[in-house]
Every structure is written in structure tokens, then in C-alpha cells.
Amino acid sequence: MPPLAFRATVLERRDYGCASEVIFRVGDGFSPLPGQFVHILCGGGGRIIRRPFSVFRHEGGIASVLVREVGGGTAWLRRRRRGDELDILGPLGRGFDLTGGGEHVLLAGGIGVAPLAYLGRRLTERGGKVTLLWGMEKGTEYGSLPESLGEEFDLHIATADGSRGKEGTVLELLSPEMTPGTHLFYACGPRSMLVALTERLSTAGLPSLQVSVEERMACGLGACRGCTVPAVEHPGGYLAACRDGPVFRAEELDWKRMMESI
Amino acid sequence: MPPLAFRATVLERRDYGCASEVIFRVGDGFSPLPGQFVHILCGGGGRIIRRPFSVFRHEGGIASVLVREVGGGTAWLRRRRRGDELDILGPLGRGFDLTGGGEHVLLAGGIGVAPLAYLGRRLTERGGKVTLLWGMEKGTEYGSLPESLGEEFDLHIATADGSRGKEGTVLELLSPEMTPGTHLFYACGPRSMLVALTERLSTAGLPSLQVSVEERMACGLGACRGCTVPAVEHPGGYLAACRDGPVFRAEELDWKRMMESI
Amino acid sequence: MEADDGIDLRVELAGISLKNPFLVCSGTFGNGREMSELVDLNALGGLMTKAVTLEPCPGNPPPRLWETPSGMLNSIGLENKGLERFLAEDLPWLSRFDVPVWVNVAGFSAREYVEWAEAVSRSGLAAAVELNISCPNVEKGGAFFSRRPREAAELVARVREVVDIPLFVKLPPLPGAMRETALAVAEAGADGLSLINTLPAMAVDVERCRPRLGNVTGGLSGPAIHPVAVHAVWEASGAVDLPVIGMGGIWSCSDAVEMLMAGAAAVAVGTLNLVDPRAVPRLAEELAGFMRWKGYRRVPDMVGLLRRRGWG
Amino acid sequence: MEADDGIDLRVELAGISLKNPFLVCSGTFGNGREMSELVDLNALGGLMTKAVTLEPCPGNPPPRLWETPSGMLNSIGLENKGLERFLAEDLPWLSRFDVPVWVNVAGFSAREYVEWAEAVSRSGLAAAVELNISCPNVEKGGAFFSRRPREAAELVARVREVVDIPLFVKLPPLPGAMRETALAVAEAGADGLSLINTLPAMAVDVERCRPRLGNVTGGLSGPAIHPVAVHAVWEASGAVDLPVIGMGGIWSCSDAVEMLMAGAAAVAVGTLNLVDPRAVPRLAEELAGFMRWKGYRRVPDMVGLLRRRGWG
Numbered sequence A, B: 001m002p003p004l005a006f007r008a009t010v011l012e013r014r015d016y017g018c019a020s021e022v023i024f025r026v027g028d029g030f031s032p033l034p035g036q037f038v039h040i041l042c043g044g045g046g047r048i049i050r051r052p053f054s055v056f057r058h059e060g061g062i063a064s065v066l067v068r069e070v071g072g073g074t075a076w077l078r079r080r081r082r083g084d085e086l087d088i089l090g091p092l093g094r095g096f097d098l099t100g101g102g103e104h105v106l107l108a109g110g111i112g113v114a115p116l117a118y119l120g121r122r123l124t125e126r127g128g129k130v131t132l133l134w135g136m137e138k139g140t141e142y143g144s145l146p147e148s149l150g151e152e153f154d155l156h157i158a159t160a161d162g163s164r165g166k167e168g169t170v171l172e173l174l175s176p177e178m179t180p181g182t183h184l185f186y187a188c189g190p191r192s193m194l195v196a197l198t199e200r201l202s203t204a205g206l207p208s209l210q211v212s213v214e215e216r217m218a219c220g221l222g223a224c225r226g227c228t229v230p231a232v233e234h235p236g237g238y239l240a241a242c243r244d245g246p247v248f249r250a251e252e253l254d255w256k257r258m259m260e261s262i
Numbered sequence C, D: 001m002e003a004d005d006g007i008d009l010r011v012e013l014a015g016i017s018l019k020n021p022f023l024v025c026s027g028t029f030g031n032g033r034e035m036s037e038l039v040d041l042n043a044l045g046g047l048m049t050k051a052v053t054l055e056p057c058p059g060n061p062p063p064r065l066w067e068t069p070s071g072m073l074n075s076i077g078l079e080n081k082g083l084e085r086f087l088a089e090d091l092p093w094l095s096r097f098d099v100p101v102w103v104n105v106a107g108f109s110a111r112e113y114v115e116w117a118e119a120v121s122r123s124g125l126a127a128a129v130e131l132n133i134s135c136p137n138v139e140k141g142g143a144f145f146s147r148r149p150r151e152a153a154e155l156v157a158r159v160r161e162v163v164d165i166p167l168f169v170k171l172p173p174l175p176g177a178m179r180e181t182a183l184a185v186a187e188a189g190a191d192g193l194s195l196i197n198t199l200p201a202m203a204v205d206v207e208r209c210r211p212r213l214g215n216v217t218g219g220l221s222g223p224a225i226h227p228v229a230v231h232a233v234w235e236a237s238g239a240v241d242l243p244v245i246g247m248g249g250i251w252s253c254s255d256a257v258e259m260l261m262a263g264a265a266a267v268a269v270g271t272l273n274l275v276d277p278r279a280v281p282r283l284a285e286e287l288a289g290f291m292r293w294k295g296y297r298r299v300p301d302m303v304g305l306l307r308r309r310g311w312g
């Protein structure tokens, strides 16, 4: 569907530790695919560019984003209250390809859980078997969100400080039977985590992996070429994260150059 | 007293039509003279410079400003709520000279009523006879503030559209017996009103007039020389509205040059 | 676009007719295709294409964007598919719309500029050439030319010889040298000026001690530079009798009117397109409202009005 | 100011010792007197005086200030009491404090610059001369010099002959010509550079069709120009081996560290003083905290670190 430009009324906010779910009303025409994002104006003043947020939830005229506070824009957004208005462009970008069969392993690093939770719901609806692996800094970081997601998914948690679940990154949660032959992998998280994952799966495993990348964006529409990631197809060339992605098949990206900008 | 830099907690807000009184707590050291102002940081974002506001009220650890919304900064300030914090520098500038005897005529144009109301209270305390003349666009502009001030003062109102009191500017309210010989005049309002007043009083009457001028300000301390008004003393020279003023004896200013920048 | 109430938004620039005085700046609207999902291209006064170079160009390494107070840094670095595909794909697609197209021509040498501008002119599909001699994002992408009035004039003269359509020259703000450069470029045969390109700028991630942009330096755009742009328009329009397209941080209708009153014959919206792809139709409507309110009937009534009122 | 934990904020600039790397910019701190009510002058790394001219100067007609997105326009226009009173009143008053004073020297001719700089040097009360050849607010206030590397160098050479104290030259950002100008000025004998002065800029009241500033044009300062200033520091410090004092839109500790990492040996706070007269002591404390956290012990550890890490 083509993107919409609209104003949305905030219905509710749920706080989960360092993040908040901001829930807003959407029209009938708004039907985002998992992995697509919305581009939100986060306050005026010195901030001029929209901020991209993955769709976290969408059903029956209601959608939400899960916002982790990292700067002024996210601080503004997560403090919206019932009745406030949001200026939104979206849904934008290419979402996850849901057509693959088999077992689904979703790997989230930190706030990367947002698009994956939405993906997980859609995959489950389609009858897929979904395992959600989630790495975070410490167990209390996201408040009660792990409990909440634990009710929906087969959820496994790793923490950097070992305070909950396995100690280490989300990769520690990959079990030996999760192999590219039998499983499909979907990942969203820090660049370093994605690189580590491609190394773990090795070249042969890349076709089974889809990743959602985070790049700073301006237009979100493919017009400014500001959000590029290195592409395999055009040697030395780039793809636009906002339009060609944010979800890519791992094979499309040049992981050697991806690594350089960690 | 030297100026203070402090954070003040907002206690209350009272809305009066196009303006709001923002009431905040101040410490013991804060003792503004009528005509002095406070310099307030009005939100972050693209606004970087403080905004000056005359002290409207001060008694027993509580002070207030009367804010008329004309742009982003005043919009921000008048929307503060109980418990919000303000970043304040002040009191700043030279206030009115209260030592003159006789009858006091206070002429306010629009929001210029703020420093004059505070002045009126102090003059009344000192046993002076105070008449407050106030010109505004239309009778409903300042909500119930005229009623409120009418309880404190001998208040006369003029409106541009004739919807309340006399039709015309505040100058229409000057009665023939209000003469420089017997009365002292204090004025605050648009530049054009001040110029008209000096013409009305003519050169001989200027010694009986004190005016508070509004100039855009940056430092408010006399350091940047950004807020200058034309001075009589140094031909071609200037005085700093923030430090030498904002209250001047009318004789100190070069009214011919004052007129040029209307 | 003459409304019932007699408000006429049309302008003419070097013989080119525009429906309204709002163009979109080079590089901030792609080549129209992506934006066309959200905005009717026929509503634009004019469209300035992304810079195109003779050969395809991959652009600069990411990251390419960074936000600064009321501004944005970019180091796109002329990423484009090259002349051939531009002429075969983008320009014909754009010519389906009723909007004049300024083709933004960038080069790495004078020869490239000339060759390229000639091809654009010959295509018959462009309304004008916009000679980009001020891109801060490539070593030799013209910044060299703009800082030397004489070299700039020579390049303009050479390009002038080979193009049959109006030739606009895009300059950066040149503190103190704006008038001189505008004059040199005008004498060399330019039909108009585009002012301003982004300002060379830079930001640093101090925690990691590395530049915010992969290319280290970039160009600053957005509201932060608007007062600099108005000044450049003011200086150039006072020096030469050429139409100036004013651009730089236009974020509102009154930002645009500032440019017009300072001497711009038309304006172009840049970074704002990236935030609101529908900015131009919205601002055009607001401008009509402003004119109605203030009693201006035609856009030229406002152009250069500051000087006509005796300022400067 | 060496703290217990070994964090050392001191820097040395052309032989002048500073307690910390934060100076206050010329024109944004008066001559210290007004500000001294709110801030202890002894806490400043250094103080750059308001521009002083040989003769008293009334300055430009008001209004002289206008706020723009994340920036401020000013057209103060060198208002000052003239050399004589400055040397008799302000400089002796300032010398009571333990803070090195850069005297900002402006002139309307080369002769004035020379005469004036010599008098300052002879007074024995100034730590350094800051040659202001980049004020955008007066017709001949030096902007003329800064846009021509050769003329700038000649002036610097003449002043160099008559002053016995370090000579800093203050430049505007010169897109594309920064390196060249820095080199010329360095060869002519400058001991350091001050970068940057305000950018020529302008704003218009569109409702009344008149300039926002009485002088029509002015200089843009504040956070809006910070990325331009960092870039200027980066270019100049890469070109010459002189200490650069970085200034322009410093609003936070990390803004200052950006300048240092880009190559500034010290920084100066400008417009921020007008908002928070206590900015320098506050930022100095924050810088110590930053250094503690990141493991830098001395300021020079950060200076030019970007290039030492292989960028650029």
C-alpha cells in the first residue's frame, strides 16, 4: 500500500521500564506489514527530522509503537498522553517476507523486539511455530514487558549482566538444533549483533536470515539517499534502508562493509 | 540588589483572556522594585534566548508575571502548570523612581499594565493617590482582569473598538486636570503610545514622566548592547534598556529617534 | 493558478512559466518518483532534479545524515545512476507532468560539466540547467569553482555556449564575495542564480571520537541556515539583474516571503520536503492567503520590495 | 585546576596559561563588569573583550537583535567607548582578576588596527591581541580583510611588528578558502586563530516589509552555526600548526569537546553567556566529569584526536 500522511490521536500509553508503548488510533487504510515503520514528528523546536519507529502492534483501528528513550525525540514521544496528536507518515519501507515455511526463530537485541513481536503475532496467526529470543542489558530493563510477551510467545531471554535468563547476548540463546536447514531466522538489533549473527550462520545460512536494520533517516521514502546500507548487488553501491528495507535478506547486504561502520 | 539566577516552582496559573498570570515561589533574597523584570528561559528547542517579563506581583515569597501570548515563548510560559520549574534571572534593570510626591497617573497600553499594576500597589502602600488608565483593543481582551484590578485601583479603561469605557487609546483617558504640575506620570505600552504621550505632555511636561520601554533583549544585564534605545545625553548614542532601563525618565530618551523605529 | 479573488501565484523565471513560486530543491525530492506517491507533481512550481553526473556515482559512505540544532547535515555525495539512465528513465518520466524541470548538473571537471549540460539541453525535456558548482560533499564537485569568481565565470561561459535553455548557476553563500561572484557569473551569461547550497559543516561523536558522517564533513541545511540564505539572496539580487531562486531553510510561508522581499524571484523548498512531502502545495496555499490578507495581487508585487521601499 | 583525581583542565595557548580551556567570546561578556555580578571572573579560562575601536563608536541603530531557529542575529556594530577610556577604565579593572585577557581589536582602516594594537600591547595589561578582521556588522570593519588572504596577511604582518604579545586573528568561516587564509595569516606571523565569527545573515518582518535589524543585515551566532564552526576549526587546524580557539554555538560540554577533537586547542563560549552568565564554570566542571568518565587526563589528550585517530 502507498504510505499515508495522517494525524493520529494517542489513546493510551503503557510504560515498560526504559520504553513505553504509545498506542494511537489509525484509519482503515492503514495496514502495515511486520517490519514496516511509521515516521513520526517528535516535537518542534530544534528537532526538524522525523523519527522512524517499527510498528509494534496493529489490530482493529489501533496501532502502537514501542519507544525506547535515547534522546530528545524519543523522550518527547514516550511522554505523549491520551488525547495528544501525532503527525505520522507511514507505513513505510519493505517488511518481512512471511511466506517461508518451517520453524521461525526471532532474534531481538534490545528495542529490536518491537518489529519482531509484531512479526511473531502475524506468523503465529498463519500457524507458524515461533520462538522469540531476546537479549537485553539487564533483566529489569524493560519492566514487565518480558512477562507480557512471555504470555504470547515461547520467549527466551539473555542478559549482558546475567541478571535474568542466560548471561550474554541473544546469540547465546540459539540452540544447536536451530539450523538454517530447518529454521528461518529474523533479526533486529544493534549492527554488531547482526554482524555476529551472520558470522554464526555463515554464508551458507544467510538465505534463511532476514534482518531489519537501523539507519538514521530523513525522508523515509527513498528520495534523499541518506539512509543507505552497503549492497552486494552493486559492488560499492548502496540500498536505501527506508525503501529497499528496513528488512533485507541477509544475502542482499555487503556484511564486510556493514562491519566497517559499527 | 544584584540579580539572582534561580529555579522557581510554579504555584498557580490564572487565565485572563489573552494573558495568564503565572505565579511562582521566590526566595527571601528576591525583592524586585516596580518596573524591574525577570528574564525567563521559555522552553528549549529552537528558542535560545530568555524572555523578559515585568514583575506583576510580589509578596511574601510569591511572585508572578502576567504573560500575553504573542509567540512561541509566551505560549510556552503561559501553559506552565503547578509544579513545573522556571529558570529565572532577576530581578533585572532599573525600576520606577517612587520618591516623587503628588498624585500618580499610571498609563498602560495593553500588557503594559503588568509593571504598572505592581507599581500602583507599591505607590498605594506609600500612601500615594493612584489612578490607573488602561487602553486595550476590546473590552473582553483580558478576561476578568479589569474587574480584578478595578477592585484594587481607581481604574479607567479605553478600548480601540469602543466596546468598553472610552473609545480610543489610553490617552483619551487623560483628563484636563491631570497636569505635569500636579501629577506624576508613569507609562508602559507600545512605542507609538509612549511617543504620543510625550507629545501630549510636551517638553515642559517630560520631567514628570517615567516610561518603561520594551526592547528585544538577550543578556538582560547590559553586557551585549543589544537592547539599546536612543539617548539624549550622548548625541547619537544609546542607553541599554535592560540595565539603564527599562524605566527611563522621559527626558533621558531622544524621542525623535525613538519615533523612527516605530 | 489565478483564483477567483484575483490572487495570481504565477511567476516567470528567465522565460519559464511557473504555476506558483515554489520549486523543490535539488536532492531533496529524489527525481520525483518516490514523492509522487504522496504529492501531485503537477502542484509544484518547478522541480530541480537530484544532481546527476556523467558516470554513475555510488555516493559517500554511510552514515550520511546527522541532525543538528534546527538543521541537518548530509553527505550524500552525488549518489546517482549517471547521465545515460537519467536521460532514458527519469527525465522522460518527469516530462509526463506539467511541471518545468531544472536539471541539476554536477561534474568532476569542467569538461564533464560541459558535456553533460549539452546532453541535457539537447534532450529537449528540461526547462533549464542548474549548474551545481557548490556541492560541499565531493572533493572536486564544483566547490572549487564557486570559491573563485574567475574560474566560475569561465565554466559558465563554456556551458552557456552549448545549452539552448536557461542556465541557472547554484552558489553557496560567499561571505563578502557574493556580489563579486554573482556579477562574474552574470557577465559570463548565466540566466539566473540558485542561492544557496548547503554550508560546509561537521559534527563529532565525542563519546566514540569519530565523525558523525562517514565522509567526515557534510553540508548543513534547514531552518538554521535560513537567515544566511536570505542574506545571500539580498546581496546577489542587489548586485545583478538576474532572477534569483532563493532556497535555504524555508519552513513556512513567511520564510518564503522573506526571500521574495529580499529579492528572490521564486523560492525552492529543500529539507522540508524530507519532513513533509506535501510542503509545496501547502505553502502555495498559505502564500495565497498571505497575499489576500496583505493586499498583494501578484507575486512580483513582493519581489525585491524591501529595496523598493528604500531599505539597503 | 588539577583535581585530586588527576584531571587537569589547564591549557597553554601561545605561551599563555589558562586554568581551563573555556574562554568567553568577544562581545558576549561585555568587558566583564556587568557579568561579574553573577559569575566569578577568576573561574574563566580567558576573557576576550568586546571589540574596541580607536575612537568611540555609537554602534548601529536598533533593533539590534533578532532570534532565529536555534540562532541569534545581532548588529551591535562595534558600540564602544573607544581606546582611551578602554585603556583607562576597563583594562585596569580587568587586570585585577587572575584571568588572561585577549583584547579584541577592530578598525576601520589598516592604520587604525596597527595603532590600536600597539597601544594595547604597550599597556602591559593584555595577555594577547585578538585581531577582529571578520566583523560582519560594519562596512569596513575588517570583513574586507578576511575575504582576501593576501590583504589579511599584509595587515597581520604590520600588526605583528608592533605588538610584543601573542597575536590571534579572528576569522569568519570561509567555505573553500579556510585553509588558504589560515596559511597566509600564519605565515604573516599570527600566533593563533580565533574561529569563527558570526555569519552574515538577515531576517525580514514580512508583515511590515522591513528588516528585523535596524542595520538591515547582521551576524548569526548560536547553536545553529555550531556545525559550521566545527568544520572551520577542522579545516584550519589541519592546515596550520597554530593554536586555534574554537567558538560558535557552544551550548554544552560535548559541543566543546567536538571542537577540541576537531583540532581546537581551547574553546570560547559566546551567545550562551547571554543566556547563562555562569556557563563557563558550569561547562568546565562538566568537562572534568567527561574526562574522568572517558579516561582523558589532560585537555591536550583530546585536542586534534580525530586526526590522530586517522580521520580526515
Ligand SMILES: Cc1cc2nc3c(=O)[nH]c(=O)nc-3n(C[C@H](O)[C@H](O)[C@H](O)COP(=O)(O)OP(=O)(O)OC[C@H]3O[C@@H](n4cnc5c(N)ncnc54)[C@H](O)[C@@H]3O)c2cc1C
Pocket (backbone or CB within 6 Å): A037, A042, A050, A051, A052, A053, A054, A055, A065, A066, A067, A068, A069, A070, A071, A072, A073, A074, A075, A111, A114, A115, A213, A214, A215, A216, A217, A246, C067
Ligand atoms: C526502521 C527503524 C525502526 C526503528 N524502530 C524503533 C522502535 O520501534 N522503537 C524505538 O525505540 N526505536 C526505533 N528506532 C530507532 C529510533 O528511530 C531512534 O532511537 C530515534 O530516532 C532517536 O531519536 P531521538 O531524538 O530520541 O535521539 P537523537 O537525540 O536524535 O539521537 C540519540 C541517539 O540515537 C541515535 N539515533 C538517532 N536517530 C536514529 C535512527 N533513525 N536510527 C538509529 N539510531 C538513531 C543517534 O545516533 C544518537 O546516538 C528505529 C529506527 C529505524 C531506522
Ligand SMILES: Cc1cc2nc3c(=O)[nH]c(=O)nc-3n(C[C@H](O)[C@H](O)[C@H](O)COP(=O)(O)OP(=O)(O)OC[C@H]3O[C@@H](n4cnc5c(N)ncnc54)[C@H](O)[C@@H]3O)c2cc1C
Pocket (backbone or CB within 6 Å): B037, B051, B052, B053, B054, B055, B065, B066, B067, B068, B069, B070, B071, B072, B073, B074, B075, B111, B114, B115, B213, B214, B215, B216, B217, B246, D067
Ligand atoms: C522589560 C520588558 C518587560 C516585558 N514585560 C512583559 C510582561 O510583563 N508581559 C508580557 O506578556 N510581555 C512582556 N514583555 C514582552 C515579552 O518579553 C515578549 O512578548 C516576549 O519576549 C515574546 O516572546 P515570544 O517567544 O512569545 O515571541 P517571539 O516569537 O519571539 O516574537 C513574537 C513577537 O513579539 C515581539 N518580541 C519578541 N521579543 C520581544 C521583546 N523582548 N520585547 C518586545 N517585543 C518582543 C517580536 O518582535 C515579535 O513580533 C516585556 C518586554 C520587555 C523588554
Ligand SMILES: Cc1cc2nc3c(=O)[nH]c(=O)nc-3n(C[C@H](O)[C@H](O)[C@H](O)COP(=O)(O)O)c2cc1C
Pocket (backbone or CB within 6 Å): A224, A226, C025, C026, C027, C028, C049, C050, C051, C052, C074, C076, C078, C104, C132, C135, C170, C196, C197, C198, C220, C221, C222, C223, C225, C247, C248, C249, C250, C268, C269, C270, C271, C272
Ligand atoms: C539530502 C540533501 C541532498 C542534496 N543534494 C543536492 C544535490 O544533489 N545538488 C544540489 O545542487 N544541491 C543539493 N542539496 C542542497 C539543496 O538543494 C539546497 O540547496 C539546500 O539544502 C538548502 O535548502 P534547505 O535548507 O531548504 O534544504 C541537497 C540537500 C540535501 C538536504
Ligand SMILES: Cc1cc2nc3c(=O)[nH]c(=O)nc-3n(C[C@H](O)[C@H](O)[C@H](O)COP(=O)(O)O)c2cc1C
Pocket (backbone or CB within 6 Å): B224, B226, D025, D026, D027, D028, D049, D050, D051, D074, D076, D078, D104, D132, D135, D170, D196, D197, D198, D220, D221, D222, D223, D225, D247, D248, D249, D250, D268, D269, D270, D271, D272
Ligand atoms: C552580541 C554579540 C556581539 C559580538 N561582538 C563581537 C565583537 O565585538 N568582536 C568580535 O570579534 N566578535 C563579536 N561577536 C562574535 C562572537 O565573539 C563569536 O565569534 C560568535 O558569536 C560565535 O560564537 P557563539 O555562536 O558562541 O556566539 C559578537 C557576538 C554576539 C552574539
Ligand code: FES
Pocket (backbone or CB within 6 Å): A216, A217, A218, A219, A220, A221, A222, A223, A224, A225, A226, A227, A228, A240, A241, A242, A243
Ligand atoms: S531516508 Fe531518505 S532515502 Fe531513506
Ligand code: FES
Pocket (backbone or CB within 6 Å): B216, B217, B218, B219, B220, B221, B222, B223, B224, B225, B226, B227, B228, B240, B241, B242, B243
Ligand atoms: S540585553 Fe544585553 S545589553 Fe541589554
